[in-house]
Amino acid sequence: MIKELKSYEKIEQYDAEITASLADNYKTIIDNLGEDVTREGLEKTPERVAKAMQYLTHGYGLDPLEILQSAMFTEDHKQMIVVKDIEVYSMCEHHMLPFFGKAHVAYIPNGKIVGLSKIPRIVDAFARRMQVQERLTDQIKDCIQEALNPLGVAVVIEAQHMCMQMRGIQKQNSVTTTSSFTGAFEKDKTRKEFISLISNKFS
Ligand SMILES: Nc1nc2c(ncn2[C@@H]2O[C@H](COP(=O)(O)OP(=O)(O)OP(=O)(O)O)[C@@H](O)[C@H]2O)c(=O)[nH]1
Ligand SMILES: [Zn+2]
CATH class of the missing domain: 3.30.1130.10 (GTP cyclohydrolase I, C-terminal domain/NADPH-dependent 7-cyano-7-deazaguanine reductase, N-terminal domain)
Known part of the structure; x- marks a missing residue:
């Protein structure tokens, strides 16, 4: 039987839809800041930031x-x-x-x-x-x-x-x-x- 995860054990499981939406917004932000979001080093950055920001705010999903x-x-x-x-x-x-x-x-x-x-x-x-x-x-x-x-x-x-x-x-x-x-x-x-x-x- 698979053990049910506690809420704080689920914090690195990101919702695909929210991640995609955040990544889209970060693409615009990076572009607005004057960078080229299509260059190699930045290609995956919007998605990385989307996940990082969800991690940095994962407390909303926890019940202390x-x-x-x-x-x-x-x-x-x-x-x-x-x-x-x-x-x-x-x-x-x-x-x-x-x-x-x-x-x-x-x-x-x-x-x-x-x-x-x-x-x-x-x-x-x-x-x-x-x-x-x-x-x-x-x-x-x-x-x-x-x-x-x-x-x-x-x-x-x-x-x-x-x-x-x-x-x-x-x-x-x-x-x-x-x-x-x-x-x-x-x-x-x-x-x-x-x-x-x-x-x-x-x-
Ligand atoms: N009381 C409190 N203030 C905070 C905290 N974190 C940041 N701040 C302050 O929130 C304030 C927001 O002030 P504003 O004048 O609206 O923002 P700002 O023009 O960016 O202010 P400066 O940081 O002084 O340049 C700043 O004085 C920050 O130092 C916190 O945890 N507690
Ligand atoms: Zn501040």
């Missing part, structure tokens, strides 16, 4: 709540669980240019824990869309809060925005930090413990 709910376990553990340094690749919704960096996520369980890999999976599910960093941060927090009803959730994202580096203001080293907290993390002591844990490196 369902991802968390697929691996929740009853456990009487009430300490802070931190998953830090999760790579984030997203796309700013204003310029459709990448922003990228790291997410640090923590929660304090209240009877339920979640499979650890599901945390980076939901970071990706929200990041692989057209986003602003603030909303991305809030969505991750809200999703964990809704699925697990924990004693608190904390999310910090540090990212560099290509729209501020390659163009526009052209500041190469600026890093934007956003954060979002619920419950216990609204208390100074708990928040400080989290900040200290994500600041310390293992080596």
